[in-house]
């Protein structure tokens with residue numbers, strides 16, 4: 342047993358999975374950059390207060406934060422998500438609006454680790470600040486749907502709801518509170534505690550006894566103002582115009598206190614119940630203001646990389662890309678020839694690897710096999726004497742001599758036979 346292992350809820354991502362992670366982020370970048378979103382890299386920790394503005398009823402903030410005092414006495418926290426950081430950056434830099442950005446990277450939440458739930462987990466996401474247009478809501482949702490499709494996923498389900506504006510939410514919250522209080526004895530202990538903090542969040546509970554009570558709860562649509570309803574209808578029409586299918590789910594409230602109006606969640610029907618949520622988002626008009634900025638509408642989403650890849654596994658799509666080098670150089674003379682040949686190939690845009698420590702021809706050929714390279718170049722004393730190199734397309738049983746001076750041209754020819 343090694344003395345040190347990764348901390349619970351964290352993992353080393355090794356090849357070939359690491360290449361898949363990077364490819365995932367590349368696909369995301371091209372999907373959202375094609376819609377005018379620019380890349381933002383917020384810091385991984387911020388003043389604790391930045392995240393506290395997400396709201397006291399947000400579990401991510403109250404229960405799961407990695408916060409500590411640094412050596413300068415500042416109370417900081419590792420980011421549990423990135424929307425708060427993006428809004429803080431907006432207030433700090435005051436970019437022109439609409440400000441459309443995307444991000445990728447790890448977040449930290451002190452949760453109970455299990456498959457699809459980690460303490461350090463990666464998300465990709467976008468945020469668009471400064472426009473209230475329902476067509477922007479639809480664009481944001483359409484981009485998430487397009488990204489899933491770009492990965493090859495087909496079994497992704499979109500649920501959507503509106504939470505109305507602050508006033509509507511308040512009225513609904515009161516009605517819910519009354520209803521849940523009247524039925525408190527049938528709720529689980531956890532939900533009773535949630536009820537005291539934020540009755541809306543009781544709707545999030547997936548626990549069986551709570552589900553029964555939730556089924557009879559008042560629906561938000563009855564409390565939504567005309568303006569909010571019109572906004573929602575416009576979003577739905579815009580989704581219809583793009584043939585994006587969705588299900589309206591009146592019980593969908595999601596985590597943040599600052600969510601307003603449009604809220605949505607993507608689930609994978611290829612995954613088991615425990616980790617079906619692969620992404621979600623919504624409008625959070627009010628968050629920028631809470632962080633000390635001017636009243637500014639905002640909308641965005643965050644998608645869980647880990648869980649989306651689990652969905653890819655379940656649908657058998659988006660395999661890890663091949664990362665093998667093109668050429669493996671075997672040198673049985675002194676290693677210096679492989680040294681120079683690798684350098685020349687790499688300098689000409691080709692990928693090459695080699696063996697070290699002057700191992701036997703057999704051992705070096707084994708490494709060549711294991712490397713997955715397309716070609717092996719073999720250099721022995723005869724080749725050195727005649728200024729040649731033996732070129733062997735791997736797995737073909739074939740080989741031929743090339744002139745040392747024609748190295749790059751011959752390798753390119755062998756890699757791309759016409």
Ligand code: AMP
Pocket residue numbers: 422450452457458459460461462463464596618619620621622643644645646647648649
């Ligand atoms: P949230 O920021 O809570 O709205 O989560 C957005 C998405 O991030 C979820 O749908 C999950 O796919 C993913 N996610 C959230 N928490 C975790 C976690 N602890 N481990 C892995 N993925 C997570």
